Amino acid sequence: MAFEYAPAPESRAIVDLKSSYGLFIDGEFVDGTGTPFKSISPASEEVLAEVSEASEADVTKAVQAARRAFEKVWGPMPGRERAKYLYRIARIIAERSRELAVLESLDNGKPIKESRDVDIPLVSQWFFYYAGWADKLGYAGRGPDPQPLGVAGQVIPWNFPLMMLAWKIAPALAAGNTVVLKPAETTPLTALLFAEICQQADLPPGVVNIVTGAGATGQALVEHPDVDKVAFTGSTAVGRQIARSVAGTDKKLTLELGGKAANIVFADAPLDQAVEGIVGGIFFNQGHVCCAGSRLLVQESVYDEVLERLKRRMGTLRLGDPLDKNTDIGAINSAEQLARIRELSDVGDAEGAERWSAPCEIPDHGFWFAPTIFTGVTQAHRIAREEIFGPVLSVLTFRTPAEAVEKANNTPYGLSAGVWTEKGSRILSMAEQLRAGVVWANTFNKFDPTSPFGGYKESGYGREGGRHGLASYLKEHA
Structure with missing residues (x-):
């Protein structure tokens, strides 16, 4: 409740x-x-x-x-x-x-x-x-x-x-x-x-x-x-x-420039922590983040569990007045950006992906979009290839680390990525193979003035x- x-x-x-x-x-x-x-x-x-x-x-x-x-x-x-x-x-x-x-x-x-x-x-x-x-x-x-x-x-x-x-x-x-x-x-x-x-x-x-x-x-x-x-x-x-x-x-x-970052969750990841990272990775700043984790890659064996926990967590997000200290999801920046988000979300529906939006009340005035995830997404879907720049997450699956790397790198972008696993050796191996300027390990969207940021x-x-x-x-x- x-x-x-x-x-x-x-x-x-x-x-x-x-x-x-x-x-x-x-x-x-x-x-x-x-x-x-x-x-x-x-x-x-x-x-x-x-x-x-x-x-x-x-x-x-x-x-x-x-x-x-x-x-x-x-x-x-x-x-x-x-x-x-x-x-x-x-x-x-x-x-x-x-x-x-x-x-x-x-x-x-x-x-x-x-x-x-x-x-x-x-x-x-x-x-x-x-x-x-x-x-x-x-x-x-x-x-x-x-x-x-x-x-x-x-x-x-x-x-x-x-x-x-x-x-x-x-x-x-x-x-x-x-x-x-x-x-x-x-x-x-x-x-x-x-x-x-x-x-x-x-x-x-x-x-x-x-x-x-x-x-x-x-x-x-x-x-x-x-x-x-x-x-x-x-x-x-x-x-x-x-x-x-x-x-x-x-x-x-x-x-x-733009990004379409992969947030990769392995079966041995701390799942509650990973779910917080997924939510922060795509819904922080309404998804208006060039390095947002807008593609979630989940290992098949924990897919159902991750999805269940993610939907439960999304149900607690509060959308509304940006000046309210309790608000988690604010307003979309402009009418033009809202139209872009709606357009690509409708494309996701038309291409056969399954949409689920968190239950929340949309204010009468202003520009708003409920936090949304798409499942049943393939790499051919436009929502998995194009930058939406909004609170919309595409969910894909993988079986092996090699498949995760191949799917993560299958994008014209290369700004950021996230890896969730308890194995330090796997984190280092993945980071070496991922073609992204920043790779976060068991976290996401962390910035520090001493650390360089940029893309490929x-x-x-x-x-x-x-x-x-x-x-x-x-x-x-x-």
Whole structure:
């Protein structure tokens, strides 16, 4: 029997939401010259704020500001001095963590307990970690005196708005670069609050610039001739376009793209622990995770037991108000993403897979999708091949480790994987054979600023996090 929980909403009063937001260029907020757009709450469809759109001319102003700051202030500044600014930013993020968590959940739709306990602490940790690297770049594997690239153009997605910002900005600044960052058009508000934090930290003008807008703004940034480095996290389709536009230039490029991760459960796995890992692997952040464990591979002998336990556990998940501290499943980020999830789920039905959704009440307003699993799935099904980017799990079976490896690797993606077994030797053997950038052992979706993250094949190239994350922002040692 499921427990009944009284509502435990987090207060919105801690966030000072402005009615409109400008661009952040050269240390100041300025109006954009494009057409303003609205940022809405996915849970209620209410308008949160009106946001300026950066035109091509605005992007040029931001890049010019970043270039001036790089040449006159940030580039020549000793690493130990840059570190002080990064430490200051990290501390302010920690001090304002509750405010940032509430705004992230409002703008993105994710549960407050995920913003509060996962996203914002990691953001602060990322800045703390790379602050420690700022005066130690000679040990980053790029020679004894590595040099920054210059101006970095960075484009981030809507699923982890502030965390993706930290993954991009912290290593870039530590390495001595300046940045122009474009957040996703559906989730710009925490990036603009971060701009206020940069002001609070007295970061020199032009070191961080934030331009808001949709695809055209991102394209103007990526293709700008005075950008030295492009970093993008998002869909594989857009990643291909960016790679084509950068080809033939001197720009450095890192891409962190889509995924269709296999979460592999062997018969000897601790099943209750594995079920928690399966749930966290696909339903965390409503499945809006590029490394989500969206393909579950279960050894045949425990398939029935795992499925029974999984359905029982899914029945306890609470869907609803993202600001309620009891909520497990928040809102889908946008109407467009909800339509994509529904489309591919209907394809799963049409192709003969068996759908089961957790029993839950869907709110009248906002964008919602119940946690769903498909059984009877084969590798030929589209739901097993294409990234759904929602709370939808495809369940397949295997008999031998070799079959598990073959099925797990049978994908154009290669971002992550999970292995559940009590045998350490099997974990090491599987990890060696799985073509994935990250392999989790008896856990899933664990992140650490000291550990590199990135993919193979259509999941992109380059690494973020750890010493490896600095390499993307430093010149090759001659």
